[in-house]
Amino acid sequence: RGESTPLREVIDSFLMHRHDLSPASATNYRHWLLRYDRWCTMTLERLAVVGDIEPSTVDAYLADVRLTSPDGANSSWVALRSFAGFLAERRIHHDDGESVLRVVRRPKVKDKHRRALSDAEMWRVITASGEGEQGGRDRALIWTLLGAGLRRGEIVGLQLGDVDLTERLIHVDAATRQSIHAHAGAIPGAPGHDHGPPPTGARE
Numbered sequence: 001r002g003e004s005t006p007l008r009e010v011i012d013s014f015l016m017h018r019h020d021l022s023p024a025s026a027t028n029y030r031h032w033l034l035r036y037d038r039w040c041t042m043t044l045e046r047l048a049v050v051g052d053i054e055p056s057t058v059d060a061y062l063a064d065v066r067l068t069s070p071d072g073a074n075s076s077w078v079a080l081r082s083f084a085g086f087l088a089e090r091r092i093h094h095d096d097g098e099s100v101l102r103v104v105r106r107p108k109v110k111d112k113h114r115r116a117l118s119d120a121e122m123w124r125v126i127t128a129s130g131e132g133e134q135g136g137r138d139r140a141l142i143w144t145l146l147g148a149g150l151r152r153g154e155i156v157g158l159q160l161g162d163v164d165l166t167e168r169l170i171h172v173d174a175a176t177r178q179s180i181h182a183h184a185g186a187i188p189g190a191p192g193h194d195h196g197p198p199p200t201g202a203r204e
Contacts, residue, residue, distance in 0.1 A: 001092050003051035007037045010050055014086045032072070032079040036061055050093045053084055055104050066107050073107040080104075122146055144170070 001010060011033045015026055039061050040048035058080055066073035084101035088094035095102075117125070126146070130139035145155055154172045162171045 001050070003049065003093050005050045005092075007040065007048040007050055007052060008034070010087070010092065011037065011083070014083050017086055018082070028075060029079040029082065032076040033083055035065075036076065036080060039064070050087065053080065053087060053093060054100055058101060058104050062104075062107050070107065077104070077106050117146070 001013075011030070014033075015021075015030055018026065018029070021029065036058075037048045040052045040057065043060075044052065044057075062073045062077060065076055081099070081101050081104070084093075084099040086092075088097060088099045091097075094100060126139065126142055129142040130136070132138055141155065144150060145152070148170055150170070150172065158170065158172070163169075164171065
């Protein structure tokens with residue numbers, strides 16, 4: 001096999017070689033590699049071959065995918081980089097023994113906009129959290145996260161001494177926060193009490 005070998009044939013060999021991949025990852029890799037194969041065949045107007053795994057063509061493909069699916073472009077980059085590493089390792093297609101795609105950068109994907117939960121969404125989360133085997137515990141955790149505005153890392157780092165039931169405050173150490181300052185959050189009232197629902201605009 002070499003640079004003129006049909007790309008699709010080598011994709012199957014690569015996936016057999018990557019037996020360490022989970023079934024879901026293998027399926028994902030196959031999807032994006034075959035999509036690249038189809039894109040090359042359509043764009044280059046000929047059968048895609050191993051030699052089409054090269055920086056300029058891959059960059060053009062990633063730019064095209066990114067227009068409609070930023071996450072897809074990122075997944076494609078991961079699959080193609082792994083595939084190029086396999087080609088280099090097997091000396092099928094390489095640049096002096098190294099991956100030909102080592103200089104191709106991961107597509108930039110903007111962070112998805114985060115929004116506050118609506119009141120209806122918040123109450124659905126609270127209700128659902130109480131339905132499991134550990135429903136009482138899980139409901140208390142969700143109620144505290146939403147009502148006191150704590151982040152996951154903050155509630156994980158809590159100790160019994162951080163909870164002041166008399167003042168109804170939760171003291172969060174600065175070491176667990178995205179800040180240099182400690183924080184005290186109010187303990188929210190549980191459903192059925194007079195403390196009311198947690199404030200709107202609670203963080204996800």
